[in-house]
Amino acid sequence: MAQSDPRTLFAKIWDAHLVRPETDEAPAVLYVDLHLIHEVTSPQAFSVLRERGLRVRRPDKTVATMDHSIPTTPRPQGTRLVVQDQECAAQLSALEANCAEFGVELHSLESEHQGIVHVIGAEMGLTRPGMTIVCGDSHTSTHGAFGALAFGIGTTEVGHVLATQCLLQRRPRTLQVRVDGRLRPGVSAKDLILAVIARIGVAGGAGHVIEYTGSAIRALSMEERMTVCNMSIEAGARAGLIAPDDVTFQFLAGRPRSPKGAAWDAAVAGWRTLPGDPGAAFDRTVTLDADALEPRITFGTNPSMSVPIRGAVPDPGSATDAADRAAFDRAVRYMGLRPGQALLGHPIEVVFIGSCTNGRLEDLRAAATVLRGRKVKGGVRALIVPGSRQVKRAAEAEGLDRVFRDAGAEWREPGCSMCIAMNGDQLRPGQSAVSTSNRNFEGRQGAGGRTFLASPLTAAAAAVAGAIADPRELLR
Amino acid sequence: MTLRPFRRLESRTVVLPQADIDTDQIIPARYLKGTTRAGLGRSLFAGWRYDESGQERPDFPLSRPEARGADVLVAGANFGCGSSREHAPWALLDHGFRAVVSSSIADIFRANSLKNGLLPVIVDPATHEILLANPGMRVAIDLESCTLEFDEARVGFAIDPFSRKCLLEGVDELGYLKAQEEAIAAYEKEAGCAR
Numbered sequence: 142m143a144q145s146d147p148r149t150l151f152a153k154i155w156d157a158h159l160v161r162p163e164t165d166e167a168p169a170v171l172y173v174d175l176h177l178i179h180e181v182t183s184p185q186a187f188s189v190l191r192e193r194g195l196r197v198r199r200p201d202k203t204v205a206t207m208d209h210s211i212p213t214t215p216r217p218q219g220t221r222l223v224v225q226d227q228e229c230a231a232q233l234s235a236l237e238a239n240c241a242e243f244g245v246e247l248h249s250l251e252s253e254h255q256g257i258v259h260v261i262g263a264e265m266g267l268t269r270p271g272m273t274i275v276c277g278d279s280h281t282s283t284h285g286a287f288g289a290l291a292f293g294i295g296t297t298e299v300g301h302v303l304a305t306q307c308l309l310q311r312r313p314r315t316l317q318v319r320v321d322g323r324l325r326p327g328v329s330a331k332d333l334i335l336a337v338i339a340r341i342g343v344a345g346g347a348g349h350v351i352e353y354t355g356s357a358i359r360a361l362s363m364e365e366r367m368t369v370c371n372m373s374i375e376a377g378a379r380a381g382l383i384a385p386d387d388v389t390f391q392f393l394a395g396r397p398r399s400p401k402g403a404a405w406d407a408a409v410a411g412w413r414t415l416p417g418d419p420g421a422a423f424d425r426t427v428t429l430d431a432d433a434l435e436p437r438i439t440f441g442t443n444p445s446m447s448v449p450i451r452g453a454v455p456d457p458g459s460a461t462d463a464a465d466r467a468a469f470d471r472a473v474r475y476m477g478l479r480p481g482q483a484l485l486g487h488p489i490e491v492v493f494i495g496s497c498t499n500g501r502l503e504d505l506r507a508a509a510t511v512l513r514g515r516k517v518k519g520g521v522r523a524l525i526v527p528g529s530r531q532v533k534r535a536a537e538a539e540g541l542d543r544v545f546r547d548a549g550a551e552w553r554e555p556g557c558s559m560c561i562a563m564n565g566d567q568l569r570p571g572q573s574a575v576s577t578s579n580r581n582f583e584g585r586q587g588a589g590g591r592t593f594l595a596s597p598l599t600a601a602a603a604a605v606a607g608a609i610a611d612p613r614e615l616l617r
Numbered sequence: 618m619t620l621r622p623f624r625r626l627e628s629r630t631v632v633l634p635q636a637d638i639d640t641d642q643i644i645p646a647r648y649l650k651g652t653t654r655a656g657l658g659r660s661l662f663a664g665w666r667y668d669e670s671g672q673e674r675p676d677f678p679l680s681r682p683e684a685r686g687a688d689v690l691v692a693g694a695n696f697g698c699g700s701s702r703e704h705a706p707w708a709l710l711d712h713g714f715r716a717v718v719s720s721s722i723a724d725i726f727r728a729n730s731l732k733n734g735l736l737p738v739i740v741d742p743a744t745h746e747i748l749l750a751n752p753g754m755r756v757a758i759d760l761e762s763c764t765l766e767f768d769e770a771r772v773g774f775a776i777d778p779f780s781r782k783c784l785l786e787g788v789d790e791l792g793y794l795k796a797q798e799e800a801i802a803a804y805e806k807e808a809g810c811a812r
Contacts, residue, residue: 165778184652185654195795295732296729297729298729304791305798309779464634
């Protein structure tokens with residue numbers, strides 16, 4: 142393709158990172174600008190390096206943190222965290238040893254910048270427009286909010302990037318999701334992305350990189366854009382992208398790792414050339430109207446199974462085929478629901494507010510607008526888990542921790558916590574939770590647990606009601 | 618490093634007909650706390666396979682006597698959606714599976730499978746339906762000819778030629794990438810990011 146042809150944002154980033162273009166016989170060799178690693182998907186990759194006598198090729202482009210399996214139990218300031226689970230403790234020790242041996246920057250439990258890998262990348266200014274970013278975690282798509290091509294990889298590929306700073310990749314197709322209009326009060330970025338996934342399905346983005354465009358996307362803050370891009374993988378897409386603009390540059394200005402002075406000006410000038418050219422074609426386009434969106438809640442066991450909060454569990458009727466019907470029935474039964482049942486008022490026992498989807502400062506502020514001066518319903522456990530140490534500090538500086546504690550919620554230490562339920566923060570069998578995380582798969586938040594995905598506003602409203610509730614009624 | 622080469626496989630099938638089987642079902646997150654890839658087979662489909670007391674449910678397809686020794690898993694569409702955990706193909710391989718057949722397989726899971734010698738076989742919807750409806754069917758998967766055979770039928774499947782070559786020869790991709798060192802260094806110099 143000639144350079145003068147109009148190109149999408151994706152194509153510009155892809156082309157700029159080709160060490161070797163793809164051929165029929167071999168995939169492209171794609172250069173990686175930033176490699177984020179964590180304790181769960183890296184130990185076997187470091188073992189391969191050791192077995193083959195390889196070093197980390199670019200430790201300066203590699204950053205590690207601890208997030209997935211660490212306890213988030215509240216502890217007095219200045220006290221060290223003790224990891225009781227011996228397996229988790231060994232995994233964390235392995236990460237420390239690997240980072241020390243191979244010279245990789247690590248934000249361990251006592252670091253000021255420790256937190257969920259996708260939260261700290263942005264807040265440190267490591268994530269920047271035009272980059273290629275990978276991590277052994279499917280929610281790496283979060284970083285696409287900055288106009289970076291960011292996607293999750295497996296552990297073998299973590300090893301490839303550690304050893305060569307490159308990956309073998311086939312060029313994905315592009316899907317434009319265009320959202321025009323304006324989100325109404327009480328309707329959040331989480332509701333928007335749940336609506337997108339409901340529309341295109343859990344495999345609707347397979348083989349594609351999604352670029353989100355339109356006036357409703359442009360109006361989102363960086364934190365909201367991260368929520369949208371984060372869940373691109375829940376539609377089966379490898380990555381989500383939003384073109385960088387002044388909102389992006391404002392967010393990045395002055396971050397610890399952002400360029401400074403003349404380097405900053407040069408960087409911004411370069412970033413301004415990244416948005417897709419007029420007339421650049423996408424392989425597919427889907428459009429949504431932001432004005433028509435309402436707060437949403439999931440009712441099933443994958444993230445595409447959501448309805449407006451005042452809606453009911455659908456009745457699939459006879460329209461779907463037998464296999465789809467069986468899967469639907471199984472999901473609804475697992476959730477303790479039946480077709481036709483209203484979601485509003487359905488009792489819940491747990492509320493989880495946090496994760497790489499909704500664990501940033503704006504998310505906590507949103508939850509606080511609902512919880513301020515109110516109480517978590519008796520018998521309901523509400524966990525509020527900041528996405529990073531910095532988010533925790535900032536929330537405490539605003540007094541959000543007091544709002545949550547006064548309401549009777551748990552204000553916890555940063556980590557992935559009940560999103561992946563590896564660290565002891567989990568549902569008991571049969572418990573129902575409204576959760577701001579990204580996956581409502583069977584057992585995701587604990588064996589037998591039932592997850593209803595929603596926004597921080599909706600989760601906070603559920604904590605107050607002890608049941609699925611419409612947050613707009615508490616915002617009036 | 619070498620991979621166990623994959624040329625031809627003849628086996629009975631085990632069928633999990635549900636669509637959208639995610640990686641949390643293939644191996645729940647609570648089994649991801651180790652630092653090696655060994656022994657994950659016992660945690661394969663743990664949430665579905667074991668009851669509350671940890672006993673294997675006799676009616677789960679993998680637990681039935683006829684499933685013993687089967688190397689081919691046939692699953693509903695969009696198999697392996699969800700997380701990037703490579704523990705999913707590691708657990709399937711450790712259990713003894715060497716191929717997964719479906720009408721579609723999620724991107725990251727498919728990439729992870731190819732890198733470990735677990736062959737993802739994507740078949741047309743009609744073939745998929747026959748396989749789903751006939752658990753225990755004998756099939757032959759031939760990677761030389763990229764065909765799947767059962768009864769009197771012989772259907773083709775598509776696979777990336779590079780991945781196919783790696784699997785046939787039993788070589789992994791890291792060696793290929795390491796051999797690109799000169800091009801990588803040249804790229805870094807050109808992009809202004811050489812060390």
